[in-house]
Every structure is written in C-alpha cells, then in structure tokens.
Amino acid sequence: xxxxxxxHAEARDAEDLRQFYALPEVYHNLLQLPHPPAELWEDRLKPxxxxxxxxxxxxxxxxxxxxxxxxxxxxxxxxxTFGMAVSSAFHNRGVASALMREMINLCDNWLRIDRIxxxxxxxxxPALAVYRKFGFEIEGTGxxxxxxxxxxxxxxxxxxxxG
Numbered sequence: 001x002x003x004x005x006x007x008h009a010e011a012r013d014a015e016d017l018r019q020f021y022a023l024p025e026v027y028h029n030l031l032q033l034p035h036p037p038a039e040l041w042e043d044r045l046k047p048x049x050x051x052x053x054x055x056x057x058x059x060x061x062x063x064x065x066x067x068x069x070x071x072x073x074x075x076x077x078x079x080x081t082f083g084m085a086v087s088s089a090f091h092n093r094g095v096a097s098a099l100m101r102e103m104i105n106l107c108d109n110w111l112r113i114d115r116i117x118x119x120x121x122x123x124x125x126p127a128l129a130v131y132r133k134f135g136f137e138i139e140g141t142g143x144x145x146x147x148x149x150x151x152x153x154x155x156x157x158x159x160x161x162x163g
Contacts, residue, residue, distance in 0.1 A: 002058045004098040009053035009065065014041040016062045017055075025088045029124045031146055054102060056086075056095045063090035066099040070111060078114040080107055084127075096130045104134060107162070114162045119145065119155045128156070136160045 009017070018041045021032050045053060050070035056063045064086040071079045082103060086095045107113035118136065120127050136158040145155035 004063065004093070004095055005057045006054055006098055006102045007057070009045055009055045011042070011045050013055055013062065014038065014045050017041045017045075017065060020062055020065065020087060021085070023088070026085050028148065029121055029127065030083065030085055052106065054099060056090075056099050058090060058093065058095070061090075063087050063093070064095040064099050066103055068103055068106065070113065078112065079117060080111070080113045080115075081117045083118075091126070096127075097133070100130060100134050104160075115159055117157070117159045119157055121146075121148070122154045122156055131158055131160075134160065 015038065018036050018038055021027060021030075021036050021041075022034065024034070026032070027034060044067075050072050052068045052070075054066045054068070056065070064084065066082055066084040068080055068082045071077055071081075084096065084099055086099075104116070107116055116136075118131065119142065120131065122141065137160070138156045138158050140157045142155045142157060144152035146153055
C-alpha cells in the first residue's frame, strides 16, 4: 500500500481542493455548498491568523484535507476547531487517522491547545468512529443544525481535552 504523506496545503492545491469539495459524496457530510468557485479555495489557502490547512496525499493525489482553526479570542486561545474530509476513492486506507494524528500532534505539542472541538452530523458513522478513536466525546446535540439535501439534520458537538 502506498504511503500517506501529510503536508501543509499550498496555493498550488487550490484547484485540486475545489474539485475535491465539489464531489457530492464529499460535501454531503460537510457544511460546504455544491459548486465551489475557484476563488473560494484560493482565498482559503491564503495565510490567515490561526488557520492551518493540511492535505493528505497518496501517490501525489489529494486524498484528504483538514482545516484547523485556533480561536483568536484571548479567553479561548486554548481551543481549536477543525473540519476534515476524505475522498471516497481513499476511504478505509487510514487517511482520516493520519490527518487526525498530525492535527493532534500540532495541537498537543506545538500550539498550546488543550481543547479541540468539532461538529459532526449524527448519521456520519465513519466520522464518529474516527473521532471516538482519537478520544473525542459527544457533549451535546444541535437539533436541526444544518440543511442537507432539503432537510434539516442534527449534529453532535464533540470535544477532546488534552491529557
């Protein structure tokens, strides 16, 4: 099996990310909208305070993406949130776990993050399994959290505390 390479996303990745997030199987479980414009990903890849973009590549193909956002409010500077997606072509190959391991390493050992938060649709069983594997716990449920395919879907609020 080919090696998973995790690296920081760069400007040259914008078009690959746009195409990746335009796939229905990707945006179905995210808060992304269909048909993302090129400018959206060009802007997202520009340096922004507290934001880090990781990509997972297998054989130089984009397999997944994780965006980490460190809270900028001084009273919440110990908290980060993230969003992640893995291409269906690379499911069950360890991509999500590799991205999670690197994100947790950054938070625990380099960024002084004590709490990592996320939201996940309640019916996204593969994502829930990965998050639980890395110590995330459900803290609550957001009823009718987001619109997906014309219907409101609930989301779990999950978090992981360092140590």
